[in-house]
Amino acid sequence: MNILTVDTGTTNTRVTVWHDGVVAGQAARQVGVRDTAITGSTAKLEEGVRETIAEALAAANIDKADIGRAIASGMITSNVGLCEIPHVVAAAGIDDLAAAMRESLIANVWHEPIWFVPGVRNAVDHIGLHNCEAMDMMRGEEVESFALVERLKLDEPTVIVLPGSHSKFVSIDAKRRIDGCVTTLAGELLHVISHDTILAGSLKDGFAKRIDPEMLLAGAASAKKIGLGRACFSVRILDQFAVYDANARANFLLGAVLGSDLLTLKNSSAIRMSPGTRFVVSGKPILREAIGRLVEGDDFFSGTVTVLGDDEQRDLAGYGAIAVARRRGLVD
Structure with a gap:
């Protein structure tokens, strides 16, 4: 057919x-x-x-x-x-x-x-101010999620990561149902910060071309400690007063934005993720690797972590x- x-x-x-x-x-x-x-x-x-x-x-x-x-x-x-x-x-x-x-x-x-x-x-x-953060929705990611449920034969609580312009984290329960999701603007933020702010000159080619683990983790730690806005401006400081190249600075920014996403998973009321929940990471190679590295270095994510290959996520x-x-x- x-x-x-x-x-x-x-x-x-x-x-x-x-x-x-x-x-x-x-x-x-x-x-x-x-x-x-x-x-x-x-x-x-x-x-x-x-x-x-x-x-x-x-x-x-x-x-x-x-x-x-x-x-x-x-x-x-x-x-x-x-x-x-x-x-x-x-x-x-x-x-x-x-x-x-x-x-x-x-x-x-x-x-x-x-x-x-x-x-x-x-x-x-x-919905009101008291509970708006608990609300979220998806159109498109639900079929991608069920494709992965079938392909990976998921039968345990799992969070599926679908990064993009709007990064989506989809919670799957033990009955293979979608029991919630949470969305961030990670992709759009990276694009806007890299191309339409004062940081454009410090990032040269914009997005990170290859993963620099040290800078990636440093960016995530900075955002966690002093907030995303200040961590982002640190990219300009690293350009003006330090010797890191453009790819290293782009990794610092990538870590800051994606690290903020991991804080969302830990604290959002839109989904309920426990430390032992399985974690499946999809998306473009550089994003998959970056999220995998950040999760690997975070004790909260103690469950099985699966970073997908291209074939596993093709045509979801x-x-x-x-x-x-x-x-x-x-x-x-």
Whole structure:
């Protein structure tokens, strides 16, 4: 069976064509729900998804008539997407997501109804200052998480790390359900600090090119002791008055930002992570290695730590969306 999966985020869309569970073709484009938010219309998003689908089909050398099922996940199910679906409330298993899937015909995008996978939110109601920190939500990371639950055969409490523009930490319980998540702006912070502040001149190429363990750990320790803002400014001090190169300074900043994320895991009320919880780290190689190093040097993370390889985390969104659709009986 040929299956089409669409993964739309805030700024990007990726389409994958699957043939009997194997990737046959892919395409990606810089179009996402941000375009709807900016223009007030879904026209650009519809056009972008339609054209990305066409590119993926061409890459797979498959005609649209040969596709047996189209499945979409991510921000495409938000209020600025193409088919708004309410979040499923945690704790949510893969069967809960399957039951909440919806189909919708969007003629400007695909000639048949597309099945959409909803997101998941924390079980917090009557939001106010007293409990807003406990609330969090996801659209897209839930299918990635269930893909890893299946691939790694997770059957114990686990926190899955999905770093990106918005770094997501997803808590999986012993029943293989998502029981909460917590989000940070780590990726966006790194980009803005590296390119749009006074530190741009001190960081030269911006992001760290290779891990410098000493500087990484020093940055995390600095943020923990004196706060993220001051730790960040220390990058300029290291440039002006010390002999560290740009990569070392970038590692100091990386450690400060990611170290703050680890403080979130220890103190946030959005998820409940105990020291013995298993820890699975996904993401780009430099981020995986950095988080792995920071966790390795922190006694709080005493459970099993798994840093994924490229193959283990390949095509997570599509794989997970198909897994959810299979539970709904949409896929053999």
